[in-house]
Amino acid sequence: MPAPCELRRRVLCDLPPHPESQYILYWLTATRRLERNHALDQALDWCTKLNKPLVILESLRSDYRWSCPRHHRVLLDAMAEHIAAIDPCKIRYYPYVEHEAGAGKGLLAAMAQDAAVVVTDRHPGFHFPAMLEAARKQLKVRFEVVESVGLLPLDVAPGPLPSAYVLRRRMQKNLANWLGRTAADDPLTAYTWGRAKIRPQIEARWPEATTEELAPAMRLESKIPLAYEVPVTNWCGGTRPARALLDRFIEEQLPRYGERRMEATPTSGLSMALHYGFLCPSTILDATLASSDTSRAHILPELAKRANLSRGSRAGWWGLSEQVETFLDQLVTWRELGHRFADQNPDCERYGSQPSWAVATLDSHRADAREFAYTREQFEQARTHDPLWNAAQRCLVREGWMPNYLRMLWGKNLLTWSQDPEEAWELLFHLNNLYALDGRDPNSMRGITWVFGRFDRPFGPERPVTGKLRPMSSVNTKRKMALGEFLDRFNKVERLFS
Template identity: 45%
Template structure:
C-alpha cells in the first residue's frame, strides 16, 4: 500500500497522521485477540502503537497479545545488540505481568536463522487484526511490507517516533535551518498530542487465558529474564560474540528511566555549556534507548517541560528558523531541544521519504562534485578497515574515540564528528570512507542503524551542511576538522588517557 493509505475506519486517541494501513485486508471479527507486533517501540508506556492496539482490543471486546521477537540473522547481530534488546524484553515481561496490565506478553528469540519464520502469520490467522510500529530505517520497513502481504488480516503501522508525525512534513528537508523553520510553524499543532503514559490503564480489555498451545509449541516462549540475568547464555545464539556486551550500559525501560531521571536532575542545567567537553559527561546518553524504543521522546519532552513549568504560550510567534529563542526557554534548554527535536526529526524525515538514504548518491550535488574533484588527491595516511577497527592509526585522539566506540558502544558526540572527518581524510575515496563509517558505527554503536546515525555519517560528507572555504585537498569544500584544532577547543587529555 502507498505511504499515505488511509487507516481503518475506527476513531481512537491516536492521531490519524500517525496511523497507516499496511494492507487492504479485512478485520477478522471472529479472531481470538488483537495482536500488537512490537518491533521498534519496545516499551509499555508512552507508546502510540500500543495505545492504538489497546483501543482496538477494547473496541472489539477482545484480549490483547503483545508479540516481541528477536531474529538472529540481522546484519551486525552480536552479543552487544542482543543483550540490549533482551534486557528490554525482560523489563517488558515484568511490566506486562503486573495484575493491572491487560495484555498477554509473548517474547520469542530465534535460535537459528529461519526458525521464527511463520510465527507472525500463524498468530495473525487467529487475530482480529495486527498493529505494528512504523520505523523508517534498517531492515524494518522491508520486513513490514513483506509481513503485510503474508498476514491474513488487517495490518496497521503506527508512528510513535517523534514529536512531529513523519507524514506531517511536506518534503525532504536538506538543511536543519529549513526543517527548524517548518517545525516552528507546524509543531505547535502537535505538542498536545502525546501518547498516554500508561495506555493499558486507559482501556478495559478482556484477559487471554493462555497463548495458543499449537503456536507456542513450535515457537516457544523465550526465557528472557533468565538470559538477561545471565548474559553468558548468549553463547548459544549464532551471533557475533566478539562484539561484547557493554555492562555499564544495560538496555531496557528501567535503565532508560534511570538515565532520564539522572539527566533531568543533574545534567540538564549544564548541557548548553558543557556538552562538548568529553571529560564532563553531561550529554543525555538517551540515543541507544531512543533507538531501541526503550524510551519515548514524548516522555522526555513532557517531563522536561513539566520540570521547567513551561507552557506553549511561551513559543515565539514568528518562525524564523533560529536555533534559539523560539521555545521561550533559557539557551541551555533550547540547545537540548534542538538536538532532541530538530536534528533527530531531520533524520526521520529523510529516511521516511528517501529510500536511498544509505547510498553515496543521496549526497547533495555540490558535495558529490567537490568530493569527486578531489578523489584522486594524495593522502598522507591511508588505513584499512581492520586498522581503523583496531584503532591502529597515528592519531591518539582518533584512536581514543574508536576505542570508546568498541568498548562502550558510543563516541562522545563532538568527537564522533572528528572520528568521521578523519576517516574521510585517511581512506582512498569518499565512497570507501562511507563504507568504513557505516560498518564501524553499525557494528559497535548501540545507537547505530538509526536515522540519526546515518545523519551523522552523511553530515561528514556534506549532507545537511554547506560549502566551506578555503578549499582543501581531499575535502574540497566539505567542512574540515583536525585533531589539533579539536584539542584546542575542548579538553581531551583525560579522554585520551582513559581510552588509549
C-alpha cells in the same frame, strides 16, 4: 486515553477485521515501550471496538545486520522488563528469541491466523521498512502500522529537507498543534479483556522465552549465533533504566548542557534509549520543561501565538534558558531531521545520494595523495598515527558510544585517511552500526552523511582529498575540548580485541 492519532497511522492491508478471530495482535518491533506508544494505543482501541483480548508479540531475530551481543543484550533486558510489567495486567505477552538464524520465520503469520487485526510500529530506520513490506505480503488480515517516532508525526508538514534550518522553521510553525497529543501514559492499566490463548502448535514450534533465558546472567554465547567479538557493555536496556538516566541528566547535567557538548563524556547519553524506543521524546520534553518549572500545557498557548512569526531561529523559540533551548534543538530539530529524511529518502544510505556539489568535490579529489592512509583493519583496531582518533575509536569499540563532538572529527578524519570516499562511507556505516549502541538509526545516517556534505554547505578554501567539504582537524579539536582524561583512559587500552 487520547484518541489514536490518525496521522500517525497507515493501513497496509485494508481488510475488514475477522469477526470470528480470537484476539488483536500487537507486534511490538521498533517502539519498545509500554507507555506513550501510539501503536499500542491503536491496538487497545481495536480491543475496545471488537471486545477482544490483546496479544503482544515481541520477537528477536539473530541474523539481522550487525547483530551482536551488545545490541542483543539491551533488547533482551527490555523483553525481561516487559514480562514483569505485562503479566499483572493479564495480557498475553509472547516474547520469542531466535536461537538459530531463520527459526522465527512463520511465527508472525501463524499468530496472525487468529487475529482480527494486526497492529505494528512504523519506523523509517534500519530494516523496519523492509520488514513491514515483507509482513504485508504474508498477512491475510487487516494490518495497520502506527509511528511514535517524534513530537511531530512523520506525515505532517512533509517537504524537501536541505538543512536543519528548514525543518526547524517547519517544526516551529506546526508543533503547537501536536504537543498536546501524546499517546497514553499508562495504557495497560484499564485493560479488561483477559488473557488470550495461543495455539499449542505455535507454543511448541516457537517456544516463548522465559525470564531466566532473558536474564543478564544468561551466557548469550551458549545459545545464540552472534558476532561475539563485540561484547556487551554496562548499559542496560528497557524503559526503567532509561528513565533513571533521564532523571540524572535533568538534575545534574542539563544546567551545563552547552559546555558539556564540548566535554569528552556522554552529554545526555539518551540516544540509545531513543534509538530502541525505550523512551518517548515527549517524556524527555516533559522532564526538561518541568526542570524549568513549566509544562507543555503551560507553554502551548505561547508557542501557538509565536507559530506564524517563526523565523527558524535556534534560540528563543521555547522561551527557556539557553542551555535548555540548546538541548531541545538537538532533541527536536536534529533528531527529527534524521528520521524525516530517512522516511522520505529510502536510498539515503547509498553513496552518491548526498548533494551533487559534495559528490562532485570528492570526485575531483580522488587522485590526491593521502598524507596518511589506513586499511579497514587498521581503522577498526584503532592503529592510526593520531592518538585522539584512536581514543575515540577505542571508546566506541569498548563502550558503545563516542563523545558528541568527537563523532564528527572521527568521521571527517576517517574520510581523509581512506583510499576513496566509497570505502570510507561503507566503513563508517559498518563501525558506527556494529559498535555504537545508538547505531543503525536514522541519525546514524544523518551523522555519517553529514561527514560527506549532507545538510551542510561548501566551505573554502578547497583542500586536498576532501575538497569543499567542511574541514575538521584533531589539532583544532584538542584546543576546543578538555581531552586529557579521555586520552589517558582510552590510550591505555592495549588490546582492543581479544
